[in-house]
Amino acid sequence: MRPDPQFVAAKPQENAIAINDSIAIICGGGAIPGAVAEAVMRRGRRPVMFAVKGWADPQIVGRYAHHWVALGQAGRFFRLARAERCREAILIGTLVRPPLAQIRLDWKAIGLMPRIVRAFAGGDDRLLSGIAKLLEEDDLRIVGVKDVAPDIIVPEGMLGRYQPSRDDRADIARALNLIATLGPFDVGQAAVVANNHVLAVEAAEGTDNMLARIADLRRQGRVSTPERTGVLVKAPKPKQDRRFDLPTIGPQTVANVVNAGLAGIAVAAGDTMMADPAEVIAAADRAEVFVVGVAEGKAQ
Protein backbone atom coordinates (compact mmCIF):
# COMPACT_ATOMS: atom_id res chain seq x y z
CA MET A 1 0.00 0.00 0.00
CA ARG A 2 1.46 3.35 -1.02
CA PRO A 3 1.37 6.26 1.38
CA ASP A 4 -1.18 8.97 0.71
CA PRO A 5 0.63 11.36 -1.68
CA GLN A 6 -0.76 14.33 0.22
CA PHE A 7 1.48 13.48 3.13
CA VAL A 8 4.64 12.47 1.29
CA ALA A 9 5.88 16.02 0.91
CA ALA A 10 5.35 16.92 4.55
CA LYS A 11 8.15 16.66 7.09
CA PRO A 12 7.98 13.35 9.00
CA GLN A 13 7.60 15.08 12.38
CA GLU A 14 4.56 17.04 11.22
CA ASN A 15 3.02 13.89 9.82
CA ALA A 16 3.36 12.09 13.09
CA ILE A 17 1.53 14.83 14.94
CA ALA A 18 -1.13 15.33 12.32
CA ILE A 19 -2.06 11.69 11.92
CA ASN A 20 -1.33 9.99 15.21
CA ASP A 21 -2.16 12.53 17.86
CA SER A 22 -5.42 12.32 19.68
CA ILE A 23 -7.35 15.47 20.32
CA ALA A 24 -9.33 16.09 23.50
CA ILE A 25 -12.77 17.44 22.68
CA ILE A 26 -14.22 18.96 25.84
CA CYS A 27 -17.93 18.70 25.01
CA GLY A 28 -20.71 20.99 26.14
CA GLY A 29 -24.25 20.60 24.84
CA GLY A 30 -25.75 20.66 21.36
CA ALA A 31 -24.87 18.93 18.10
CA ILE A 32 -21.65 20.80 17.35
CA PRO A 33 -19.28 18.53 19.37
CA GLY A 34 -20.34 15.60 17.15
CA ALA A 35 -19.80 17.67 14.01
CA VAL A 36 -16.31 18.57 15.26
CA ALA A 37 -15.48 14.92 16.03
CA GLU A 38 -16.54 13.88 12.52
CA ALA A 39 -14.50 16.65 10.93
CA VAL A 40 -11.47 15.72 13.05
CA MET A 41 -11.73 12.08 11.90
CA ARG A 42 -12.05 13.13 8.26
CA ARG A 43 -8.63 14.72 8.70
CA GLY A 44 -7.17 11.48 10.01
CA ARG A 45 -7.03 12.34 13.71
CA ARG A 46 -8.57 10.61 16.71
CA PRO A 47 -11.16 12.48 18.78
CA VAL A 48 -11.43 11.71 22.50
CA MET A 49 -14.60 13.17 23.95
CA PHE A 50 -14.50 14.64 27.46
CA ALA A 51 -18.22 14.94 28.02
CA VAL A 52 -19.22 17.54 30.59
CA LYS A 53 -21.86 16.04 32.89
CA GLY A 54 -25.16 17.87 32.67
CA TRP A 55 -24.37 19.42 29.32
CA ALA A 56 -22.98 16.94 26.77
CA ASP A 57 -25.42 14.77 24.81
CA PRO A 58 -24.83 11.04 25.69
CA GLN A 59 -26.11 10.00 22.25
CA ILE A 60 -23.42 12.05 20.57
CA VAL A 61 -20.43 11.34 22.79
CA GLY A 62 -21.30 7.62 22.89
CA ARG A 63 -20.25 7.31 19.24
CA TYR A 64 -16.60 8.07 20.04
CA ALA A 65 -13.94 7.25 22.64
CA HIS A 66 -15.19 9.23 25.62
CA HIS A 67 -14.97 10.01 29.34
CA TRP A 68 -17.52 11.80 31.48
CA VAL A 69 -16.19 14.61 33.66
CA ALA A 70 -17.99 16.94 36.02
CA LEU A 71 -17.21 20.62 35.91
CA GLY A 72 -14.44 21.15 38.40
CA GLN A 73 -12.75 17.75 37.93
CA ALA A 74 -9.62 19.34 36.59
CA GLY A 75 -7.30 16.64 38.01
CA ARG A 76 -9.36 13.84 36.47
CA PHE A 77 -9.41 15.61 33.12
CA PHE A 78 -5.62 16.17 32.99
CA ARG A 79 -4.92 12.55 34.07
CA LEU A 80 -7.20 11.10 31.39
CA ALA A 81 -6.03 13.50 28.68
CA ARG A 82 -2.43 12.46 29.38
CA ALA A 83 -3.37 8.77 29.35
CA GLU A 84 -5.12 9.26 26.00
CA ARG A 85 -1.98 11.02 24.65
CA CYS A 86 -3.89 14.21 23.83
CA ARG A 87 -1.57 17.15 23.22
CA GLU A 88 -4.28 19.44 21.91
CA ALA A 89 -7.72 20.18 23.29
CA ILE A 90 -10.75 22.02 22.04
CA LEU A 91 -13.61 23.44 24.12
CA ILE A 92 -16.84 23.12 22.19
CA GLY A 93 -20.61 23.14 22.60
CA THR A 94 -22.98 25.13 24.77
CA LEU A 95 -21.94 25.54 28.37
CA VAL A 96 -23.87 28.34 29.97
CA ARG A 97 -22.75 29.43 33.40
CA PRO A 98 -23.60 26.47 35.61
CA PRO A 99 -25.36 26.68 38.97
CA LEU A 100 -22.68 26.22 41.63
CA ALA A 101 -24.41 23.07 42.94
CA GLN A 102 -23.47 21.25 39.73
CA ILE A 103 -19.76 21.82 40.17
CA ARG A 104 -17.67 18.99 41.64
CA LEU A 105 -14.28 20.27 42.69
CA ASP A 106 -11.32 17.91 42.91
CA TRP A 107 -7.99 18.85 44.52
CA LYS A 108 -6.46 20.08 41.32
CA ALA A 109 -9.45 22.36 40.72
CA ILE A 110 -9.35 23.65 44.29
CA GLY A 111 -5.74 24.68 43.71
CA LEU A 112 -6.79 26.52 40.59
CA MET A 113 -9.82 28.09 42.29
CA PRO A 114 -8.57 31.62 42.94
CA ARG A 115 -7.81 32.10 39.30
CA ILE A 116 -11.04 30.46 38.13
CA VAL A 117 -13.01 32.82 40.37
CA ARG A 118 -11.19 35.77 38.85
CA ALA A 119 -12.01 34.48 35.38
CA PHE A 120 -15.68 34.05 36.35
CA ALA A 121 -15.98 37.68 37.43
CA GLY A 122 -15.50 38.84 33.86
CA GLY A 123 -17.88 38.09 31.03
CA ASP A 124 -17.92 34.81 29.16
CA ASP A 125 -14.93 35.86 27.10
CA ARG A 126 -12.68 36.24 30.06
CA LEU A 127 -14.02 33.03 31.61
CA LEU A 128 -13.05 30.98 28.59
CA SER A 129 -9.70 32.67 28.05
CA GLY A 130 -8.92 32.18 31.73
CA ILE A 131 -9.71 28.48 31.59
CA ALA A 132 -7.66 28.11 28.42
CA LYS A 133 -4.67 29.71 30.10
CA LEU A 134 -4.94 27.24 33.00
CA LEU A 135 -5.15 24.28 30.63
CA GLU A 136 -2.14 25.42 28.63
CA GLU A 137 0.02 25.48 31.74
CA ASP A 138 -0.43 21.71 31.80
CA ASP A 139 1.17 21.40 28.41
CA LEU A 140 -2.07 21.00 26.53
CA ARG A 141 -2.44 23.32 23.55
CA ILE A 142 -5.91 24.81 23.25
CA VAL A 143 -6.94 24.96 19.63
CA GLY A 144 -10.01 26.33 17.85
CA VAL A 145 -12.47 24.78 15.43
CA LYS A 146 -10.74 26.51 12.55
CA ASP A 147 -7.52 24.64 13.37
CA VAL A 148 -8.93 21.14 13.57
CA ALA A 149 -12.31 21.14 11.82
CA PRO A 150 -12.29 23.93 9.23
CA ASP A 151 -14.95 22.24 7.10
CA ILE A 152 -17.71 23.12 9.57
CA ILE A 153 -16.90 26.85 9.30
CA VAL A 154 -19.28 28.92 7.15
CA PRO A 155 -17.50 30.32 4.05
CA GLU A 156 -18.18 33.67 2.41
CA GLY A 157 -21.10 33.93 0.01
CA MET A 158 -24.56 32.47 -0.51
CA LEU A 159 -25.03 28.99 0.88
CA GLY A 160 -28.36 28.16 -0.75
CA ARG A 161 -30.37 29.34 -3.72
CA TYR A 162 -31.82 32.51 -2.21
CA GLN A 163 -30.04 35.78 -1.71
CA PRO A 164 -30.61 38.86 0.45
CA SER A 165 -32.36 41.87 -1.14
CA ARG A 166 -30.93 45.37 -0.93
CA ASP A 167 -33.06 46.07 2.16
CA ASP A 168 -31.91 42.81 3.73
CA ARG A 169 -28.30 43.87 3.14
CA ALA A 170 -28.93 47.15 4.94
CA ASP A 171 -30.46 45.23 7.86
CA ILE A 172 -27.43 42.91 7.90
CA ALA A 173 -25.03 45.86 8.03
CA ARG A 174 -26.97 47.45 10.89
CA ALA A 175 -27.02 44.24 12.90
CA LEU A 176 -23.28 43.61 12.38
CA ASN A 177 -22.62 47.15 13.50
CA LEU A 178 -24.82 46.63 16.58
CA ILE A 179 -23.01 43.40 17.53
CA ALA A 180 -19.63 45.12 17.12
CA THR A 181 -20.79 48.05 19.26
CA LEU A 182 -21.92 45.69 22.03
CA GLY A 183 -18.49 44.04 22.09
CA PRO A 184 -17.20 45.71 25.27
CA PHE A 185 -20.24 44.38 27.16
CA ASP A 186 -19.48 40.74 26.35
CA VAL A 187 -23.04 40.19 25.15
CA GLY A 188 -24.83 39.78 21.88
CA GLN A 189 -23.48 37.42 19.28
CA ALA A 190 -26.83 37.79 17.56
CA ALA A 191 -29.51 40.31 16.72
CA VAL A 192 -32.62 40.56 14.56
CA VAL A 193 -33.11 43.67 12.42
CA ALA A 194 -36.12 44.19 10.14
CA ASN A 195 -36.54 47.25 7.89
CA ASN A 196 -33.84 49.07 9.83
CA HIS A 197 -35.63 48.40 13.14
CA VAL A 198 -33.84 46.36 15.81
CA LEU A 199 -36.36 43.74 16.94
CA ALA A 200 -34.16 41.73 19.31
CA VAL A 201 -30.70 41.61 20.85
CA GLU A 202 -29.48 38.29 22.20
CA ALA A 203 -28.05 38.05 25.72
CA ALA A 204 -28.37 35.12 28.15
CA GLU A 205 -31.39 33.58 26.42
CA GLY A 206 -29.67 32.17 23.32
CA THR A 207 -30.67 32.35 19.67
CA ASP A 208 -33.53 29.84 19.76
CA ASN A 209 -35.31 31.71 22.57
CA MET A 210 -34.71 35.04 20.85
CA LEU A 211 -36.30 33.78 17.62
CA ALA A 212 -39.24 32.25 19.52
CA ARG A 213 -39.81 35.70 21.03
CA ILE A 214 -40.04 37.30 17.59
CA ALA A 215 -42.56 34.65 16.55
CA ASP A 216 -44.62 35.40 19.72
CA LEU A 217 -44.48 39.17 19.20
CA ARG A 218 -45.60 38.70 15.62
CA ARG A 219 -48.58 36.56 16.70
CA GLN A 220 -49.51 39.28 19.21
CA GLY A 221 -49.40 41.88 16.43
CA ARG A 222 -46.43 43.61 18.05
CA VAL A 223 -44.12 43.24 15.07
CA SER A 224 -45.46 45.35 12.25
CA THR A 225 -42.94 44.48 9.55
CA PRO A 226 -44.49 42.15 6.96
CA GLU A 227 -43.75 38.41 6.85
CA ARG A 228 -40.40 37.54 5.23
CA THR A 229 -38.75 40.78 6.31
CA GLY A 230 -35.83 40.99 8.62
CA VAL A 231 -32.63 39.08 9.16
CA LEU A 232 -31.08 37.00 11.92
CA VAL A 233 -27.43 38.05 12.08
CA LYS A 234 -24.78 36.17 14.06
CA ALA A 235 -21.18 37.23 14.45
CA PRO A 236 -18.49 36.82 17.10
CA LYS A 237 -17.88 39.67 19.47
CA PRO A 238 -15.10 41.86 18.08
CA LYS A 239 -12.45 41.07 20.68
CA GLN A 240 -13.38 37.54 21.57
CA ASP A 241 -10.81 34.77 21.46
CA ARG A 242 -11.82 33.06 18.20
CA ARG A 243 -10.87 29.66 19.59
CA PHE A 244 -14.02 29.63 21.74
CA ASP A 245 -17.70 30.08 21.54
CA LEU A 246 -18.04 30.90 17.87
CA PRO A 247 -21.60 31.62 16.77
CA THR A 248 -23.39 28.54 15.49
CA ILE A 249 -26.26 27.78 13.17
CA GLY A 250 -27.96 24.51 12.32
CA PRO A 251 -31.16 23.17 10.75
CA GLN A 252 -33.13 24.24 13.85
CA THR A 253 -31.97 27.84 13.33
CA VAL A 254 -33.48 27.79 9.84
CA ALA A 255 -36.77 26.40 11.20
CA ASN A 256 -36.87 29.09 13.90
CA VAL A 257 -36.10 31.88 11.41
CA VAL A 258 -38.97 30.70 9.21
CA ASN A 259 -41.28 30.54 12.24
CA ALA A 260 -40.26 34.09 13.20
CA GLY A 261 -41.26 35.31 9.73
CA LEU A 262 -37.80 36.52 8.75
CA ALA A 263 -36.25 36.65 5.29
CA GLY A 264 -32.97 34.96 6.07
CA ILE A 265 -29.78 34.43 8.04
CA ALA A 266 -26.44 36.19 7.73
CA VAL A 267 -23.36 35.06 9.64
CA ALA A 268 -19.76 36.15 9.87
CA ALA A 269 -17.92 34.13 7.22
CA GLY A 270 -14.90 32.29 8.61
CA ASP A 271 -16.08 32.70 12.19
CA THR A 272 -19.37 30.79 12.40
CA MET A 273 -19.94 27.07 12.80
CA MET A 274 -22.62 25.11 10.99
CA ALA A 275 -23.86 21.92 12.64
CA ASP A 276 -25.17 20.10 9.56
CA PRO A 277 -24.32 22.12 6.43
CA ALA A 278 -26.21 19.97 3.92
CA GLU A 279 -29.39 19.99 5.99
CA VAL A 280 -29.11 23.75 6.71
CA ILE A 281 -28.93 24.48 2.99
CA ALA A 282 -31.72 22.03 2.09
CA ALA A 283 -34.01 23.47 4.79
CA ALA A 284 -33.28 27.05 3.72
CA ASP A 285 -33.99 26.29 0.05
CA ARG A 286 -37.24 24.49 0.92
CA ALA A 287 -38.41 27.47 3.00
CA GLU A 288 -37.11 30.03 0.47
CA VAL A 289 -34.98 31.88 3.01
CA PHE A 290 -31.39 32.93 2.38
CA VAL A 291 -28.30 31.91 4.32
CA VAL A 292 -25.24 33.98 3.61
CA GLY A 293 -21.70 34.17 4.96
CA VAL A 294 -20.65 37.82 5.13
CA ALA A 295 -16.98 38.83 5.21
CA GLU A 296 -16.39 41.11 8.16
CA GLY A 297 -15.75 44.67 7.08
CA LYS A 298 -17.60 43.98 3.82
CA ALA A 299 -21.15 44.08 5.12
CA GLN A 300 -22.61 46.38 2.48
Place this chain on the structure above:
Amino acid sequence: MRPDPQFVAAKPQENAIAINDSIAIICGGGAIPGAVAEAVMRRGRRPVMFAVKGWADPQIVGRYAHHWVALGQAGRFFRLARAERCREAILIGTLVRPPLAQIRLDWKAIGLMPRIVRAFAGGDDRLLSGIAKLLEEDDLRIVGVKDVAPDIIVPEGMLGRYQPSRDDRADIARALNLIATLGPFDVGQAAVVANNHVLAVEAAEGTDNMLARIADLRRQGRVSTPERTGVLVKAPKPKQDRRFDLPTIGPQTVANVVNAGLAGIAVAAGDTMMADPAEVIAAADRAEVFVVGVAEGKAQ
Protein backbone atom coordinates in the same frame (compact mmCIF):
# COMPACT_ATOMS: atom_id res chain seq x y z
CA MET B 1 -61.51 83.95 48.73
CA ARG B 2 -57.95 85.13 48.20
CA PRO B 3 -56.12 84.12 45.07
CA ASP B 4 -53.48 81.43 45.42
CA PRO B 5 -50.31 83.45 46.25
CA GLN B 6 -48.31 81.21 43.93
CA PHE B 7 -50.08 82.78 40.97
CA VAL B 8 -50.26 86.41 42.11
CA ALA B 9 -46.75 87.17 41.01
CA ALA B 10 -47.22 85.68 37.56
CA LYS B 11 -48.14 87.78 34.54
CA PRO B 12 -51.90 87.69 33.82
CA GLN B 13 -51.43 86.18 30.34
CA GLU B 14 -49.45 83.24 31.76
CA ASN B 15 -52.17 82.62 34.32
CA ALA B 16 -54.85 82.45 31.68
CA ILE B 17 -52.94 79.83 29.71
CA ALA B 18 -51.90 77.80 32.73
CA ILE B 19 -55.34 77.52 34.26
CA ASN B 20 -57.90 77.68 31.47
CA ASP B 21 -56.32 75.91 28.53
CA SER B 22 -57.26 72.35 27.77
CA ILE B 23 -54.53 69.91 26.95
CA ALA B 24 -54.93 67.15 24.37
CA ILE B 25 -53.66 63.85 25.74
CA ILE B 26 -53.14 61.49 22.82
CA CYS B 27 -53.44 58.17 24.65
CA GLY B 28 -51.76 54.89 23.81
CA GLY B 29 -52.03 51.87 26.09
CA GLY B 30 -51.17 51.26 29.72
CA ALA B 31 -51.88 53.15 32.94
CA ILE B 32 -49.66 56.16 32.31
CA PRO B 33 -52.20 58.26 30.33
CA GLY B 34 -54.51 58.20 33.38
CA ALA B 35 -51.65 59.20 35.68
CA VAL B 36 -50.84 62.11 33.36
CA ALA B 37 -54.51 63.23 33.26
CA GLU B 38 -54.65 63.21 37.09
CA ALA B 39 -51.41 65.16 37.36
CA VAL B 40 -52.66 67.69 34.77
CA MET B 41 -55.86 68.22 36.77
CA ARG B 42 -53.90 68.64 40.01
CA ARG B 43 -52.24 71.61 38.28
CA GLY B 44 -55.62 73.15 37.43
CA ARG B 45 -55.75 72.26 33.76
CA ARG B 46 -58.34 70.30 31.79
CA PRO B 47 -57.27 67.04 30.11
CA VAL B 48 -59.02 65.99 26.90
CA MET B 49 -58.22 62.40 26.07
CA PHE B 50 -57.74 61.43 22.42
CA ALA B 51 -57.88 57.69 22.81
CA VAL B 52 -56.13 55.74 20.07
CA LYS B 53 -58.38 52.85 19.01
CA GLY B 54 -56.82 49.48 19.67
CA TRP B 55 -54.36 50.84 22.24
CA ALA B 56 -55.96 53.14 24.82
CA ASP B 57 -57.74 51.57 27.81
CA PRO B 58 -61.50 52.45 27.70
CA GLN B 59 -61.68 52.20 31.51
CA ILE B 60 -59.07 54.91 31.88
CA VAL B 61 -60.11 57.34 29.14
CA GLY B 62 -63.78 57.01 30.17
CA ARG B 63 -63.04 58.93 33.36
CA TYR B 64 -62.23 62.14 31.44
CA ALA B 65 -63.53 64.17 28.50
CA HIS B 66 -62.51 61.97 25.60
CA HIS B 67 -62.73 61.17 21.88
CA TRP B 68 -61.77 57.97 20.15
CA VAL B 69 -59.55 58.32 17.09
CA ALA B 70 -58.09 55.68 14.82
CA LEU B 71 -54.47 55.94 13.82
CA GLY B 72 -54.44 57.90 10.60
CA GLN B 73 -57.44 60.12 11.41
CA ALA B 74 -55.33 63.24 11.43
CA GLY B 75 -58.12 65.50 10.14
CA ARG B 76 -60.56 64.28 12.79
CA PHE B 77 -57.96 64.81 15.51
CA PHE B 78 -57.11 68.39 14.49
CA ARG B 79 -60.81 69.31 14.15
CA LEU B 80 -61.65 67.97 17.61
CA ALA B 81 -58.54 69.42 19.27
CA ARG B 82 -59.46 72.84 17.88
CA ALA B 83 -63.09 72.49 19.04
CA GLU B 84 -61.83 71.54 22.52
CA ARG B 85 -59.54 74.62 22.52
CA CYS B 86 -56.39 72.56 23.03
CA ARG B 87 -53.23 74.51 22.24
CA GLU B 88 -50.91 71.90 23.66
CA ALA B 89 -50.81 68.17 23.14
CA ILE B 90 -48.93 65.31 24.70
CA LEU B 91 -48.33 61.87 23.19
CA ILE B 92 -48.35 59.29 25.94
CA GLY B 93 -48.74 55.55 26.56
CA THR B 94 -47.57 52.49 24.72
CA LEU B 95 -48.05 52.54 20.99
CA VAL B 96 -45.95 49.92 19.33
CA ARG B 97 -45.74 50.04 15.57
CA PRO B 98 -49.23 49.09 14.42
CA PRO B 99 -50.06 46.54 11.73
CA LEU B 100 -51.02 48.50 8.61
CA ALA B 101 -54.53 46.96 8.60
CA GLN B 102 -55.38 48.90 11.77
CA ILE B 103 -54.67 52.27 10.24
CA ARG B 104 -57.64 54.31 8.92
CA LEU B 105 -56.42 57.15 6.75
CA ASP B 106 -58.50 60.28 6.28
CA TRP B 107 -57.76 62.94 3.64
CA LYS B 108 -55.62 65.02 5.95
CA ALA B 109 -53.49 61.98 6.78
CA ILE B 110 -53.19 61.05 3.11
CA GLY B 111 -51.81 64.51 2.42
CA LEU B 112 -49.26 63.99 5.18
CA MET B 113 -48.43 60.46 4.05
CA PRO B 114 -45.11 61.01 2.24
CA ARG B 115 -43.64 62.56 5.36
CA ILE B 116 -45.14 59.96 7.68
CA VAL B 117 -43.60 57.22 5.57
CA ARG B 118 -40.24 58.95 5.80
CA ALA B 119 -40.62 59.18 9.56
CA PHE B 120 -41.53 55.46 9.74
CA ALA B 121 -38.33 54.44 7.98
CA GLY B 122 -36.29 55.60 10.95
CA GLY B 123 -36.45 54.10 14.39
CA ASP B 124 -39.10 54.97 16.97
CA ASP B 125 -37.31 58.20 17.81
CA ARG B 126 -37.58 59.58 14.32
CA LEU B 127 -41.17 58.35 14.00
CA LEU B 128 -42.28 60.30 17.07
CA SER B 129 -40.27 63.40 16.26
CA GLY B 130 -41.64 63.32 12.73
CA ILE B 131 -45.23 63.12 13.95
CA ALA B 132 -44.60 65.91 16.47
CA LYS B 133 -43.29 68.13 13.69
CA LEU B 134 -46.46 67.52 11.66
CA LEU B 135 -48.67 68.30 14.65
CA GLU B 136 -46.80 71.50 15.41
CA GLU B 137 -47.38 72.81 11.91
CA ASP B 138 -51.07 72.88 12.85
CA ASP B 139 -50.39 75.28 15.67
CA LEU B 140 -50.48 72.70 18.41
CA ARG B 141 -47.50 72.75 20.72
CA ILE B 142 -46.23 69.28 21.61
CA VAL B 143 -45.18 69.15 25.24
CA GLY B 144 -43.62 66.45 27.40
CA VAL B 145 -44.64 64.88 30.69
CA LYS B 146 -42.09 67.02 32.50
CA ASP B 147 -43.87 70.16 31.29
CA VAL B 148 -47.39 69.24 32.34
CA ALA B 149 -47.16 66.42 34.89
CA PRO B 150 -43.79 66.69 36.65
CA ASP B 151 -45.05 64.88 39.75
CA ILE B 152 -45.05 61.50 37.98
CA ILE B 153 -41.34 61.83 37.11
CA VAL B 154 -38.94 59.78 39.27
CA PRO B 155 -36.66 62.03 41.36
CA GLU B 156 -33.04 61.31 42.28
CA GLY B 157 -32.35 59.04 45.24
CA MET B 158 -33.87 56.04 46.99
CA LEU B 159 -37.63 55.74 46.66
CA GLY B 160 -38.23 53.05 49.26
CA ARG B 161 -36.45 51.68 52.30
CA TYR B 162 -33.92 49.47 50.53
CA GLN B 163 -30.78 50.61 48.82
CA PRO B 164 -28.42 49.11 46.24
CA SER B 165 -25.23 47.40 47.44
CA ARG B 166 -21.82 48.23 46.04
CA ASP B 167 -22.12 45.34 43.55
CA ASP B 168 -25.59 46.53 42.56
CA ARG B 169 -24.14 49.98 41.89
CA ALA B 170 -21.51 48.49 39.60
CA ASP B 171 -24.25 46.60 37.73
CA ILE B 172 -26.27 49.82 37.44
CA ALA B 173 -23.30 51.68 35.99
CA ARG B 174 -22.67 48.91 33.46
CA ALA B 175 -26.30 48.83 32.36
CA LEU B 176 -26.49 52.64 31.99
CA ASN B 177 -23.34 52.51 29.92
CA LEU B 178 -24.83 49.73 27.77
CA ILE B 179 -28.04 51.69 27.16
CA ALA B 180 -26.03 54.79 26.23
CA THR B 181 -23.88 52.76 23.85
CA LEU B 182 -26.96 51.35 22.13
CA GLY B 183 -28.33 54.86 21.52
CA PRO B 184 -27.47 55.10 17.83
CA PHE B 185 -29.47 51.91 17.19
CA ASP B 186 -32.70 53.33 18.62
CA VAL B 187 -33.17 50.28 20.81
CA GLY B 188 -32.82 49.38 24.43
CA GLN B 189 -34.28 51.65 27.05
CA ALA B 190 -33.72 48.79 29.49
CA ALA B 191 -31.26 46.06 30.39
CA VAL B 192 -30.68 43.57 33.17
CA VAL B 193 -27.15 43.17 34.55
CA ALA B 194 -26.26 40.75 37.36
CA ASN B 195 -22.77 40.45 38.84
CA ASN B 196 -21.33 42.33 35.88
CA HIS B 197 -22.99 39.91 33.44
CA VAL B 198 -25.53 41.28 30.94
CA LEU B 199 -28.54 38.95 31.20
CA ALA B 200 -30.93 40.78 28.87
CA VAL B 201 -31.21 43.75 26.54
CA GLU B 202 -34.67 45.06 25.75
CA ALA B 203 -35.72 45.63 22.14
CA ALA B 204 -39.22 45.15 20.65
CA GLU B 205 -40.46 42.85 23.44
CA GLY B 206 -40.86 45.46 26.20
CA THR B 207 -39.78 45.35 29.83
CA ASP B 208 -42.43 42.93 31.11
CA ASN B 209 -41.51 40.30 28.53
CA MET B 210 -37.81 40.82 29.18
CA LEU B 211 -38.27 40.23 32.91
CA ALA B 212 -40.46 37.17 32.28
CA ARG B 213 -37.60 35.80 30.21
CA ILE B 214 -35.14 36.17 33.10
CA ALA B 215 -37.61 34.35 35.37
CA ASP B 216 -37.88 31.52 32.80
CA LEU B 217 -34.12 31.25 32.33
CA ARG B 218 -33.71 31.10 36.09
CA ARG B 219 -36.26 28.29 36.37
CA GLN B 220 -34.39 26.41 33.64
CA GLY B 221 -31.14 26.81 35.58
CA ARG B 222 -29.69 29.01 32.85
CA VAL B 223 -29.08 32.00 35.11
CA SER B 224 -26.38 31.10 37.59
CA THR B 225 -26.34 34.29 39.66
CA PRO B 226 -27.99 33.74 43.05
CA GLU B 227 -31.51 34.99 43.85
CA ARG B 228 -31.67 38.71 44.67
CA THR B 229 -28.73 39.61 42.47
CA GLY B 230 -28.92 41.85 39.46
CA VAL B 231 -30.66 45.05 38.56
CA LEU B 232 -33.28 46.17 36.06
CA VAL B 233 -32.06 49.49 34.68
CA LYS B 234 -34.19 51.81 32.56
CA ALA B 235 -33.02 55.05 31.00
CA PRO B 236 -33.93 57.03 27.89
CA LYS B 237 -31.78 56.66 24.84
CA PRO B 238 -29.11 59.36 24.87
CA LYS B 239 -30.37 61.37 21.90
CA GLN B 240 -34.07 60.75 22.19
CA ASP B 241 -36.51 63.64 22.27
CA ARG B 242 -37.36 63.71 25.96
CA ARG B 243 -40.93 64.74 25.21
CA PHE B 244 -41.76 61.21 24.06
CA ASP B 245 -41.56 57.68 25.14
CA LEU B 246 -39.80 58.11 28.46
CA PRO B 247 -39.07 54.86 30.28
CA THR B 248 -41.83 53.87 32.68
CA ILE B 249 -42.14 51.78 35.81
CA GLY B 250 -45.17 50.82 37.83
CA PRO B 251 -46.28 48.30 40.47
CA GLN B 252 -46.22 45.51 37.85
CA THR B 253 -42.54 46.26 37.17
CA VAL B 254 -41.75 45.65 40.84
CA ALA B 255 -43.70 42.36 40.79
CA ASN B 256 -41.83 41.24 37.65
CA VAL B 257 -38.45 42.18 39.11
CA VAL B 258 -39.20 40.11 42.21
CA ASN B 259 -40.33 37.21 40.04
CA ALA B 260 -37.09 37.45 38.02
CA GLY B 261 -35.07 37.14 41.24
CA LEU B 262 -33.39 40.53 40.94
CA ALA B 263 -32.24 42.83 43.74
CA GLY B 264 -33.83 46.04 42.52
CA ILE B 265 -34.64 48.69 39.95
CA ALA B 266 -32.62 51.73 38.92
CA VAL B 267 -34.00 54.38 36.58
CA ALA B 268 -32.75 57.67 35.14
CA ALA B 269 -33.86 60.34 37.61
CA GLY B 270 -35.79 63.15 35.94
CA ASP B 271 -36.40 61.09 32.82
CA THR B 272 -38.54 58.16 33.94
CA MET B 273 -42.27 58.05 34.61
CA MET B 274 -43.87 56.17 37.48
CA ALA B 275 -47.48 55.02 37.03
CA ASP B 276 -48.47 54.76 40.70
CA PRO B 277 -45.64 56.05 42.91
CA ALA B 278 -47.18 55.14 46.28
CA GLU B 279 -47.94 51.59 45.19
CA VAL B 280 -44.50 51.16 43.54
CA ILE B 281 -42.80 52.10 46.79
CA ALA B 282 -45.11 49.99 48.97
CA ALA B 283 -44.62 46.95 46.72
CA ALA B 284 -40.83 47.41 46.69
CA ASP B 285 -40.65 47.71 50.47
CA ARG B 286 -42.85 44.63 50.95
CA ALA B 287 -40.63 42.59 48.62
CA GLU B 288 -37.40 44.09 50.02
CA VAL B 289 -36.14 45.27 46.66
CA PHE B 290 -34.70 48.71 46.01
CA VAL B 291 -35.98 51.37 43.61
CA VAL B 292 -33.56 54.19 42.97
CA GLY B 293 -33.49 57.23 40.72
CA VAL B 294 -29.95 57.72 39.40
CA ALA B 295 -28.75 61.06 38.11
CA GLU B 296 -27.29 60.64 34.65
CA GLY B 297 -23.54 61.00 34.63
CA LYS B 298 -23.47 60.10 38.32
CA ALA B 299 -23.96 56.36 38.04
CA GLN B 300 -21.04 55.31 40.20
